[in-house]
Amino acid sequence: MRIAALDLGSNSFHLLVVEARLDGSFVPLAREREMLRLGDLVARTGAIGEEATTRAVEVIRRFRAVYESQRADEVVALGTAALREAVDGVEFVDRVREATGVRIQVVDGLREAELIFTAIRSSVLIDPGPAMAADLGGGSLEIVVGDRAGLGFAASVRLGVGRLTAELVRSDPPSASDRARLRDRIDEELAPVLEEALWLKPRMLIGSSGTFVCIARIAASLRDGGTPPTINQLTVSAKDLAGAAKRIMGSTSVERARLPGCDARRAELLPAGVAVLDALLDATSLDEFTVSEWALREGIVLATIGAHDRAELGDDPRALRRTSVLALCRRSNWRQRHARHVAALALELFDGTRQIHGLDVEGRELLELAALLHDIGEHVSRSGHDRHTAYLVENGGLRGFSPTEVAKLSVLGRYHVRGNPKPSFESYALLGDAERDEVLKLVALLRLADALDAAHASLVEHVKVSYPGGSARPGTGTLQVELAVEAHGDAELELWTVRRKQELFEKVFDCALALRLVRLGRAPYDPDRLGAGLA
Secondary structure (H helix, E strand, C coil): CCEEEEECCCCCCEEEEEEECCCCEEEEEEEEEEEHHHHHHHHHHCCCCHHHHHHHHHHHHHHHHHHHHHHEEEEEECCHHHHHHHHCHHHHHHHHHHHHCCCCCEEHHHHHHHHHHHHHHHCCCCCCCCCCEEEEHHHHCCEEEEEEEEEEEEEEEEECCEEEEEEHHCCCCCCCCCCCCCCCHHHHHHHHHHHHHHHHCCCEEHHHHHHHHHHHHHHHHHCCCCCCCCCCCHHHHHHHHHHHHHHCCCCCCCHHCCCCCCCCCHHHHHHHHHHHHHHHHHHHCCCCEECCCHHHHHHHHHHEEEEECHHHHHHCCHHHHHHHHHHHHCCCCHHHHHHHHHHHHHHHHHCCCHHCCCHHHHHHHHHHHHHHHCCCCCCCCCCCCCHHHHHHHCCCCHHHHHHHHHHHHHHHHHCCCCCCCCCCCCHHHHHHHHHHHHHHCCCCCCCCHHHCCCCCCCEEEEEEECCCCCCCCCCCCCEEEEEEECCCCHHHHHHHHHHCCCHHHHHHHHHEEEEEEEECCCCCHHHHHCCCCCC
Protein backbone atom coordinates (compact mmCIF):
# COMPACT_ATOMS: atom_id res chain seq x y z
CA MET A 1 0.00 0.00 0.00
CA ARG A 2 1.21 3.50 -0.83
CA ILE A 3 0.33 6.31 1.57
CA ALA A 4 0.55 10.06 1.07
CA ALA A 5 0.75 12.08 4.29
CA LEU A 6 0.20 15.84 4.12
CA ASP A 7 1.30 17.71 7.26
CA LEU A 8 -0.17 21.20 6.83
CA GLY A 9 1.62 23.00 9.62
CA SER A 10 1.78 26.59 10.79
CA ASN A 11 5.32 27.06 9.50
CA SER A 12 5.59 24.61 6.62
CA PHE A 13 3.53 22.27 4.50
CA HIS A 14 5.09 18.81 4.12
CA LEU A 15 4.32 15.86 1.87
CA LEU A 16 5.61 12.36 2.52
CA VAL A 17 4.75 9.49 0.17
CA VAL A 18 5.70 6.00 1.33
CA GLU A 19 5.45 2.36 0.39
CA ALA A 20 4.04 0.56 3.45
CA ARG A 21 5.33 -2.93 4.19
CA LEU A 22 3.60 -5.92 5.74
CA ASP A 23 5.80 -5.73 8.85
CA GLY A 24 4.58 -2.22 9.65
CA SER A 25 7.67 -0.46 8.28
CA PHE A 26 7.68 1.87 5.28
CA VAL A 27 10.00 3.13 2.57
CA PRO A 28 9.89 6.84 1.59
CA LEU A 29 9.19 7.39 -2.10
CA ALA A 30 8.88 11.17 -2.28
CA ARG A 31 9.22 14.20 0.00
CA GLU A 32 8.20 17.79 -0.60
CA ARG A 33 8.26 20.85 1.64
CA GLU A 34 7.13 24.45 1.30
CA MET A 35 7.52 27.07 4.02
CA LEU A 36 4.36 29.22 4.05
CA ARG A 37 4.41 30.52 7.66
CA LEU A 38 0.66 30.74 7.99
CA GLY A 39 1.11 30.89 11.75
CA ASP A 40 2.74 34.32 11.49
CA LEU A 41 -0.27 35.67 9.65
CA VAL A 42 -2.75 34.19 12.11
CA ALA A 43 -0.74 35.55 15.05
CA ARG A 44 -0.74 39.08 13.59
CA THR A 45 -4.17 39.29 11.99
CA GLY A 46 -6.20 36.34 13.19
CA ALA A 47 -6.74 35.17 9.60
CA ILE A 48 -4.90 33.37 6.81
CA GLY A 49 -6.14 35.76 4.14
CA GLU A 50 -6.75 35.53 0.43
CA GLU A 51 -3.14 35.85 -0.75
CA ALA A 52 -1.78 33.14 1.53
CA THR A 53 -4.71 30.87 0.76
CA THR A 54 -4.01 31.16 -2.96
CA ARG A 55 -0.34 30.24 -2.39
CA ALA A 56 -1.34 27.31 -0.17
CA VAL A 57 -3.75 25.99 -2.80
CA GLU A 58 -0.97 26.01 -5.39
CA VAL A 59 1.35 24.11 -3.04
CA ILE A 60 -1.28 21.48 -2.28
CA ARG A 61 -2.06 21.17 -5.98
CA ARG A 62 1.64 20.46 -6.57
CA PHE A 63 1.68 17.95 -3.73
CA ARG A 64 -1.27 16.17 -5.32
CA ALA A 65 0.56 15.89 -8.63
CA VAL A 66 3.50 14.30 -6.80
CA TYR A 67 1.50 11.72 -4.85
CA GLU A 68 -0.58 10.86 -7.89
CA SER A 69 2.59 10.26 -9.88
CA GLN A 70 3.62 7.84 -7.11
CA ARG A 71 0.20 6.12 -7.33
CA ALA A 72 -0.74 6.68 -3.69
CA ASP A 73 -3.57 4.41 -2.53
CA GLU A 74 -4.54 6.47 0.51
CA VAL A 75 -4.17 10.19 1.20
CA VAL A 76 -4.30 11.73 4.68
CA ALA A 77 -4.06 15.51 5.09
CA LEU A 78 -3.97 17.00 8.58
CA GLY A 79 -4.11 20.68 9.51
CA THR A 80 -2.72 21.98 12.81
CA ALA A 81 -2.62 25.17 14.93
CA ALA A 82 -2.89 27.86 12.24
CA LEU A 83 -5.94 26.23 10.67
CA ARG A 84 -7.48 25.55 14.09
CA GLU A 85 -7.22 29.17 15.17
CA ALA A 86 -7.71 31.21 11.99
CA VAL A 87 -11.09 32.91 11.74
CA ASP A 88 -11.14 31.87 8.10
CA GLY A 89 -9.89 28.33 8.78
CA VAL A 90 -13.16 26.71 7.68
CA GLU A 91 -13.17 28.75 4.48
CA PHE A 92 -9.56 27.73 3.86
CA VAL A 93 -10.39 24.02 4.18
CA ASP A 94 -13.39 24.38 1.87
CA ARG A 95 -11.35 26.32 -0.70
CA VAL A 96 -8.63 23.65 -0.78
CA ARG A 97 -11.19 20.87 -1.25
CA GLU A 98 -12.92 22.70 -4.09
CA ALA A 99 -9.67 23.65 -5.85
CA THR A 100 -7.63 20.46 -5.39
CA GLY A 101 -9.94 17.70 -4.20
CA VAL A 102 -7.83 17.26 -1.05
CA ARG A 103 -9.91 16.90 2.11
CA ILE A 104 -8.12 18.40 5.12
CA GLN A 105 -8.84 17.09 8.60
CA VAL A 106 -8.08 19.74 11.23
CA VAL A 107 -6.91 17.97 14.41
CA ASP A 108 -6.74 19.25 17.96
CA GLY A 109 -3.47 19.68 19.83
CA LEU A 110 -3.76 16.44 21.79
CA ARG A 111 -4.26 14.31 18.69
CA GLU A 112 -1.33 16.11 17.08
CA ALA A 113 0.81 15.33 20.15
CA GLU A 114 -0.17 11.65 20.08
CA LEU A 115 0.77 11.29 16.41
CA ILE A 116 4.09 13.06 16.97
CA PHE A 117 4.96 10.75 19.86
CA THR A 118 4.09 7.73 17.73
CA ALA A 119 6.71 8.92 15.26
CA ILE A 120 9.33 9.85 17.86
CA ARG A 121 9.26 6.54 19.69
CA SER A 122 9.62 4.80 16.31
CA SER A 123 12.62 6.96 15.46
CA VAL A 124 14.65 7.55 18.63
CA LEU A 125 15.83 5.07 21.23
CA ILE A 126 14.09 6.09 24.47
CA ASP A 127 16.60 4.75 26.96
CA PRO A 128 16.53 5.71 29.76
CA GLY A 129 12.82 6.40 29.86
CA PRO A 130 10.46 8.03 30.18
CA ALA A 131 11.27 10.89 27.82
CA MET A 132 9.78 14.33 27.44
CA ALA A 133 9.29 14.97 23.74
CA ALA A 134 8.65 18.49 22.47
CA ASP A 135 7.57 19.37 18.94
CA LEU A 136 7.92 23.07 18.19
CA GLY A 137 5.79 24.22 15.30
CA GLY A 138 4.88 27.64 14.03
CA GLY A 139 1.68 27.99 16.03
CA SER A 140 1.99 25.59 18.95
CA LEU A 141 4.32 23.52 21.09
CA GLU A 142 3.27 19.92 21.70
CA ILE A 143 4.68 18.29 24.84
CA VAL A 144 4.40 14.58 25.59
CA VAL A 145 5.94 12.29 28.19
CA GLY A 146 6.16 8.57 27.53
CA ASP A 147 8.31 5.55 26.83
CA ARG A 148 8.16 2.40 24.74
CA ALA A 149 5.14 1.21 26.72
CA GLY A 150 3.07 4.20 25.70
CA LEU A 151 2.09 7.80 26.27
CA GLY A 152 1.75 9.06 29.85
CA PHE A 153 1.02 12.75 29.28
CA ALA A 154 0.22 15.02 26.36
CA ALA A 155 -0.50 18.74 26.03
CA SER A 156 -0.49 21.47 23.42
CA VAL A 157 0.39 25.09 24.27
CA ARG A 158 0.29 28.27 22.20
CA LEU A 159 4.06 28.70 21.97
CA GLY A 160 4.86 28.22 18.29
CA VAL A 161 7.93 30.02 17.00
CA GLY A 162 5.95 31.88 14.34
CA ARG A 163 3.47 33.14 16.94
CA LEU A 164 6.20 34.14 19.44
CA THR A 165 8.29 35.88 16.79
CA ALA A 166 5.36 37.82 15.33
CA GLU A 167 4.00 38.92 18.71
CA LEU A 168 7.11 39.51 20.82
CA VAL A 169 10.32 39.96 18.81
CA ARG A 170 10.73 43.55 17.65
CA SER A 171 14.48 43.92 17.09
CA ASP A 172 17.08 42.11 15.02
CA PRO A 173 19.07 40.83 16.83
CA PRO A 174 16.60 40.46 19.70
CA SER A 175 16.95 43.15 22.33
CA ALA A 176 17.11 42.51 26.06
CA SER A 177 13.44 43.46 26.32
CA ASP A 178 12.59 41.05 23.46
CA ARG A 179 14.34 38.23 25.30
CA ALA A 180 12.59 39.13 28.56
CA ARG A 181 9.18 39.17 26.87
CA LEU A 182 9.86 35.78 25.28
CA ARG A 183 10.91 34.17 28.55
CA ASP A 184 8.00 35.66 30.49
CA ARG A 185 5.44 34.40 27.95
CA ILE A 186 7.07 30.97 27.72
CA ASP A 187 7.27 30.51 31.50
CA GLU A 188 3.65 31.62 31.90
CA GLU A 189 2.33 29.19 29.28
CA LEU A 190 4.55 26.28 30.31
CA ALA A 191 4.06 26.46 34.07
CA PRO A 192 0.76 24.51 34.37
CA VAL A 193 1.81 21.99 31.73
CA LEU A 194 5.22 21.26 33.24
CA GLU A 195 3.78 21.00 36.75
CA GLU A 196 1.92 17.89 35.59
CA ALA A 197 4.48 16.55 33.11
CA LEU A 198 7.40 16.62 35.55
CA TRP A 199 5.56 14.30 37.95
CA LEU A 200 6.47 11.52 35.48
CA LYS A 201 10.19 12.27 36.02
CA PRO A 202 11.39 12.40 32.38
CA ARG A 203 15.00 11.31 31.97
CA MET A 204 15.47 12.41 28.36
CA LEU A 205 14.51 15.53 26.42
CA ILE A 206 13.74 14.88 22.74
CA GLY A 207 12.90 17.60 20.23
CA SER A 208 11.31 17.38 16.81
CA SER A 209 10.43 19.91 14.12
CA GLY A 210 12.63 21.97 11.85
CA THR A 211 13.45 24.71 14.36
CA PHE A 212 14.71 22.38 17.10
CA VAL A 213 16.62 20.30 14.55
CA CYS A 214 18.21 23.48 13.15
CA ILE A 215 19.34 24.63 16.63
CA ALA A 216 20.83 21.22 17.42
CA ARG A 217 22.60 21.13 14.05
CA ILE A 218 24.14 24.55 14.69
CA ALA A 219 25.28 23.48 18.17
CA ALA A 220 26.84 20.27 16.82
CA SER A 221 28.52 22.14 13.95
CA LEU A 222 30.05 24.70 16.31
CA ARG A 223 31.19 21.86 18.58
CA ASP A 224 32.62 19.58 15.89
CA GLY A 225 33.73 22.08 13.27
CA GLY A 226 31.40 20.74 10.61
CA THR A 227 27.78 19.85 9.89
CA PRO A 228 26.85 16.34 11.11
CA PRO A 229 26.04 13.98 8.20
CA THR A 230 22.98 12.51 9.92
CA ILE A 231 20.53 14.22 12.24
CA ASN A 232 18.27 11.58 13.76
CA GLN A 233 19.15 10.91 17.40
CA LEU A 234 21.82 13.60 17.30
CA THR A 235 22.52 14.53 20.93
CA VAL A 236 24.02 17.81 22.08
CA SER A 237 24.83 18.92 25.60
CA ALA A 238 23.24 21.84 27.40
CA LYS A 239 26.67 23.49 27.37
CA ASP A 240 26.93 23.19 23.58
CA LEU A 241 23.39 24.51 23.21
CA ALA A 242 24.23 27.48 25.42
CA GLY A 243 27.11 28.36 23.11
CA ALA A 244 24.87 28.10 20.07
CA ALA A 245 22.15 30.15 21.81
CA LYS A 246 24.61 32.96 22.52
CA ARG A 247 25.59 33.09 18.83
CA ILE A 248 21.95 32.99 17.69
CA MET A 249 20.69 35.64 20.10
CA GLY A 250 23.59 37.96 19.33
CA SER A 251 23.25 37.77 15.54
CA THR A 252 20.98 39.34 12.98
CA SER A 253 18.82 37.15 10.75
CA VAL A 254 21.33 37.53 7.92
CA GLU A 255 24.20 36.52 10.21
CA ARG A 256 22.24 33.57 11.64
CA ALA A 257 21.54 32.31 8.14
CA ARG A 258 25.31 31.96 7.65
CA LEU A 259 25.89 29.89 10.80
CA PRO A 260 27.11 26.34 10.03
CA GLY A 261 24.19 23.93 10.01
CA CYS A 262 21.55 26.66 9.77
CA ASP A 263 18.53 26.41 7.49
CA ALA A 264 18.40 30.00 6.20
CA ARG A 265 14.62 29.87 5.91
CA ARG A 266 14.37 29.45 9.68
CA ALA A 267 16.90 32.13 10.64
CA GLU A 268 14.27 34.64 11.74
CA LEU A 269 12.56 32.05 13.98
CA LEU A 270 15.62 30.74 15.80
CA PRO A 271 15.66 33.20 18.75
CA ALA A 272 12.14 32.14 19.77
CA GLY A 273 13.15 28.50 19.35
CA VAL A 274 16.22 29.01 21.54
CA ALA A 275 14.07 30.64 24.23
CA VAL A 276 11.65 27.69 24.28
CA LEU A 277 14.45 25.13 24.39
CA ASP A 278 16.24 26.99 27.15
CA ALA A 279 13.06 27.00 29.25
CA LEU A 280 12.56 23.25 28.76
CA LEU A 281 16.15 22.45 29.74
CA ASP A 282 15.84 24.61 32.85
CA ALA A 283 12.55 23.03 33.86
CA THR A 284 13.70 19.43 33.40
CA SER A 285 17.26 19.97 34.75
CA LEU A 286 18.48 17.66 31.99
CA ASP A 287 21.95 18.24 30.63
CA GLU A 288 21.47 17.13 27.01
CA PHE A 289 19.00 17.30 24.17
CA THR A 290 18.30 14.71 21.45
CA VAL A 291 16.56 15.38 18.16
CA SER A 292 14.14 13.21 16.23
CA GLU A 293 14.06 13.48 12.46
CA TRP A 294 10.54 12.06 12.45
CA ALA A 295 7.54 14.12 13.48
CA LEU A 296 3.87 14.56 12.55
CA ARG A 297 4.02 13.37 8.93
CA GLU A 298 5.70 10.08 9.92
CA GLY A 299 3.15 9.76 12.73
CA ILE A 300 0.37 10.09 10.15
CA VAL A 301 1.94 7.30 8.11
CA LEU A 302 2.36 4.99 11.11
CA ALA A 303 -1.20 5.61 12.27
CA THR A 304 -2.48 4.91 8.77
CA ILE A 305 -0.54 1.68 8.52
CA GLY A 306 -2.23 0.86 11.82
CA ALA A 307 0.29 -1.69 13.07
CA HIS A 308 3.90 -2.02 14.13
CA ASP A 309 6.25 -4.93 14.27
CA ARG A 310 5.51 -6.54 17.66
CA ALA A 311 9.14 -6.34 18.68
CA GLU A 312 9.08 -2.60 18.16
CA LEU A 313 6.21 -2.17 20.59
CA GLY A 314 7.51 -4.55 23.27
CA ASP A 315 9.02 -3.75 26.62
CA ASP A 316 12.61 -3.66 25.34
CA PRO A 317 13.33 -0.08 24.17
CA ARG A 318 16.35 -1.25 22.14
CA ALA A 319 14.16 -3.54 20.01
CA LEU A 320 13.55 -0.48 17.82
CA ARG A 321 17.12 -0.75 16.59
CA ARG A 322 16.83 -4.40 15.55
CA THR A 323 13.47 -3.76 13.91
CA SER A 324 14.98 -0.92 11.87
CA VAL A 325 18.03 -2.97 10.87
CA LEU A 326 15.91 -5.93 9.79
CA ALA A 327 13.63 -3.65 7.78
CA LEU A 328 16.67 -2.33 5.88
CA CYS A 329 17.91 -5.89 5.37
CA ARG A 330 14.58 -6.96 3.91
CA ARG A 331 14.46 -3.93 1.63
CA SER A 332 17.88 -4.92 0.36
CA ASN A 333 16.88 -8.53 -0.45
CA TRP A 334 19.45 -9.84 2.03
CA ARG A 335 20.76 -13.38 2.22
CA GLN A 336 19.04 -14.00 5.50
CA ARG A 337 20.47 -17.43 6.35
CA HIS A 338 24.07 -16.34 5.78
CA ALA A 339 23.63 -13.03 7.62
CA ARG A 340 22.04 -14.63 10.68
CA HIS A 341 24.67 -17.37 10.76
CA VAL A 342 27.51 -14.85 10.58
CA ALA A 343 25.84 -12.87 13.37
CA ALA A 344 25.68 -15.96 15.59
CA LEU A 345 29.36 -16.79 14.94
CA ALA A 346 30.36 -13.16 15.52
CA LEU A 347 28.69 -13.21 18.94
CA GLU A 348 30.50 -16.44 19.85
CA LEU A 349 33.80 -14.80 18.88
CA PHE A 350 32.91 -11.67 20.85
CA ASP A 351 32.03 -13.65 23.98
CA GLY A 352 35.10 -15.84 23.67
CA THR A 353 37.49 -12.90 23.35
CA ARG A 354 36.07 -10.67 26.11
CA GLN A 355 39.33 -10.95 28.04
CA ILE A 356 41.30 -9.32 25.26
CA HIS A 357 38.90 -6.85 23.67
CA GLY A 358 37.38 -5.30 26.81
CA LEU A 359 34.23 -4.12 25.00
CA ASP A 360 30.79 -3.75 26.61
CA VAL A 361 27.30 -4.97 25.77
CA GLU A 362 26.75 -1.99 23.45
CA GLY A 363 29.72 -3.18 21.39
CA ARG A 364 28.26 -6.70 21.32
CA GLU A 365 24.91 -5.40 20.04
CA LEU A 366 26.61 -3.27 17.40
CA LEU A 367 28.63 -6.29 16.16
CA GLU A 368 25.51 -8.42 15.84
CA LEU A 369 23.59 -5.76 13.92
CA ALA A 370 26.57 -5.08 11.66
CA ALA A 371 26.74 -8.80 10.90
CA LEU A 372 23.08 -8.80 9.87
CA LEU A 373 23.79 -5.85 7.55
CA HIS A 374 27.22 -6.78 6.23
CA ASP A 375 26.23 -8.07 2.78
CA ILE A 376 23.24 -5.85 1.96
CA GLY A 377 25.41 -4.03 -0.59
CA GLU A 378 24.98 -7.05 -2.88
CA HIS A 379 21.53 -5.60 -3.57
CA VAL A 380 23.39 -2.95 -5.62
CA SER A 381 26.19 -5.10 -7.01
CA ARG A 382 28.15 -8.16 -5.97
CA SER A 383 31.31 -6.37 -7.06
CA GLY A 384 32.44 -3.93 -4.40
CA HIS A 385 29.49 -4.84 -2.20
CA ASP A 386 31.36 -3.71 0.92
CA ARG A 387 31.30 -0.11 -0.35
CA HIS A 388 27.66 -0.44 -1.30
CA THR A 389 26.85 -1.79 2.17
CA ALA A 390 28.43 1.28 3.76
CA TYR A 391 26.39 3.57 1.51
CA LEU A 392 23.11 1.79 2.26
CA VAL A 393 23.80 1.89 6.00
CA GLU A 394 24.55 5.62 5.88
CA ASN A 395 21.44 6.39 3.81
CA GLY A 396 19.06 3.66 4.96
CA GLY A 397 17.18 5.74 7.53
CA LEU A 398 18.11 3.53 10.49
CA ARG A 399 16.07 4.45 13.55
CA GLY A 400 17.21 4.38 17.15
CA PHE A 401 20.88 4.98 16.33
CA SER A 402 22.95 8.07 17.01
CA PRO A 403 24.93 9.55 14.10
CA THR A 404 28.10 8.10 15.69
CA GLU A 405 26.57 4.62 15.80
CA VAL A 406 25.49 4.86 12.16
CA ALA A 407 29.10 5.82 11.33
CA LYS A 408 30.37 2.74 13.21
CA LEU A 409 27.97 0.44 11.34
CA SER A 410 29.10 2.03 8.08
CA VAL A 411 32.76 1.35 8.90
CA LEU A 412 31.96 -2.26 9.79
CA GLY A 413 30.14 -2.74 6.50
CA ARG A 414 32.89 -1.09 4.48
CA TYR A 415 35.79 -3.10 5.94
CA HIS A 416 34.28 -6.50 6.70
CA VAL A 417 35.97 -8.01 3.63
CA ARG A 418 39.42 -6.44 3.44
CA GLY A 419 41.54 -3.40 4.18
CA ASN A 420 42.07 -1.33 7.31
CA PRO A 421 39.84 1.64 8.22
CA LYS A 422 41.38 4.94 7.14
CA PRO A 423 40.56 8.59 7.93
CA SER A 424 39.95 9.09 4.21
CA PHE A 425 36.70 7.14 4.74
CA GLU A 426 34.32 9.81 5.98
CA SER A 427 32.45 7.70 8.55
CA TYR A 428 35.73 6.60 10.14
CA ALA A 429 37.02 10.18 10.15
CA LEU A 430 34.02 11.21 12.27
CA LEU A 431 35.02 8.89 15.12
CA GLY A 432 37.18 9.79 18.10
CA ASP A 433 40.22 7.75 19.15
CA ALA A 434 38.32 5.51 21.59
CA GLU A 435 35.56 4.89 19.03
CA ARG A 436 38.12 4.04 16.34
CA ASP A 437 39.75 1.53 18.70
CA GLU A 438 36.36 -0.08 19.36
CA VAL A 439 35.32 -0.28 15.72
CA LEU A 440 38.70 -1.72 14.67
CA LYS A 441 38.25 -4.58 17.16
CA LEU A 442 34.71 -5.18 15.89
CA VAL A 443 35.89 -5.20 12.26
CA ALA A 444 38.49 -7.85 13.13
CA LEU A 445 35.81 -10.04 14.76
CA LEU A 446 33.26 -9.56 11.96
CA ARG A 447 35.83 -10.38 9.30
CA LEU A 448 36.60 -13.73 10.93
CA ALA A 449 32.92 -14.53 11.47
CA ASP A 450 32.20 -13.85 7.80
CA ALA A 451 35.13 -16.04 6.77
CA LEU A 452 33.75 -18.90 8.88
CA ASP A 453 30.76 -19.05 6.53
CA ALA A 454 32.73 -18.49 3.33
CA ALA A 455 30.59 -20.86 1.25
CA HIS A 456 27.31 -19.53 2.72
CA ALA A 457 26.51 -23.16 3.59
CA SER A 458 26.39 -22.92 7.42
CA LEU A 459 28.92 -25.73 7.77
CA VAL A 460 30.49 -24.24 10.91
CA GLU A 461 28.09 -24.77 13.79
CA HIS A 462 30.16 -23.17 16.56
CA VAL A 463 33.50 -21.54 17.18
CA LYS A 464 35.10 -21.72 20.62
CA VAL A 465 37.97 -19.55 21.79
CA SER A 466 40.75 -20.70 24.12
CA TYR A 467 44.16 -19.43 25.19
CA PRO A 468 46.79 -22.20 25.23
CA GLY A 469 49.23 -21.59 28.06
CA GLY A 470 46.58 -19.90 30.17
CA SER A 471 47.59 -16.29 29.48
CA ALA A 472 45.01 -13.99 27.96
CA ARG A 473 46.78 -10.69 28.45
CA PRO A 474 48.55 -8.92 25.59
CA GLY A 475 52.03 -7.63 26.35
CA THR A 476 53.14 -10.70 28.34
CA GLY A 477 54.89 -12.39 25.45
CA THR A 478 53.12 -13.52 22.32
CA LEU A 479 49.53 -14.25 23.19
CA GLN A 480 48.26 -17.53 21.76
CA VAL A 481 44.61 -17.64 20.70
CA GLU A 482 43.06 -20.84 19.39
CA LEU A 483 39.77 -21.17 17.56
CA ALA A 484 38.15 -24.58 17.79
CA VAL A 485 36.01 -24.68 14.65
CA GLU A 486 33.18 -27.17 15.06
CA ALA A 487 32.02 -27.99 11.57
CA HIS A 488 30.17 -30.51 9.46
CA GLY A 489 32.64 -32.13 7.06
CA ASP A 490 36.04 -30.61 6.35
CA ALA A 491 34.99 -26.96 5.99
CA GLU A 492 38.23 -26.52 4.04
CA LEU A 493 37.13 -23.34 2.35
CA GLU A 494 36.17 -21.74 5.66
CA LEU A 495 39.52 -22.59 7.29
CA TRP A 496 41.43 -21.33 4.26
CA THR A 497 39.45 -18.08 4.26
CA VAL A 498 40.06 -17.51 7.98
CA ARG A 499 43.81 -17.94 7.46
CA ARG A 500 43.67 -15.46 4.61
CA LYS A 501 41.84 -12.90 6.76
CA GLN A 502 43.37 -13.39 10.20
CA GLU A 503 46.09 -10.73 9.87
CA LEU A 504 43.93 -7.86 11.17
CA PHE A 505 42.78 -9.92 14.17
CA GLU A 506 46.36 -10.77 15.09
CA LYS A 507 47.46 -7.17 14.70
CA VAL A 508 44.59 -5.65 16.68
CA PHE A 509 44.84 -8.11 19.57
CA ASP A 510 48.63 -8.57 19.45
CA CYS A 511 48.36 -12.34 19.25
CA ALA A 512 49.08 -15.43 17.18
CA LEU A 513 45.92 -17.16 15.94
CA ALA A 514 45.71 -20.94 15.53
CA LEU A 515 42.84 -23.03 14.13
CA ARG A 516 41.69 -26.47 15.18
CA LEU A 517 38.99 -28.30 13.24
CA VAL A 518 36.47 -30.33 15.23
CA ARG A 519 34.45 -32.54 12.89
CA LEU A 520 30.80 -32.96 13.80
CA GLY A 521 29.95 -35.37 11.01
CA ARG A 522 27.94 -34.64 7.92
CA ALA A 523 24.93 -32.42 8.43
CA PRO A 524 21.49 -33.68 7.35
CA TYR A 525 20.79 -32.77 3.72
CA ASP A 526 19.14 -29.37 3.49
CA PRO A 527 19.08 -27.68 0.08
CA ASP A 528 18.59 -24.30 1.78
CA ARG A 529 22.03 -24.65 3.39
CA LEU A 530 23.78 -24.61 0.02
CA GLY A 531 25.52 -21.31 -0.59
CA ALA A 532 25.26 -19.06 -3.59
CA GLY A 533 28.83 -17.80 -3.62
CA LEU A 534 31.96 -17.10 -1.64
CA ALA A 535 32.41 -14.47 1.07
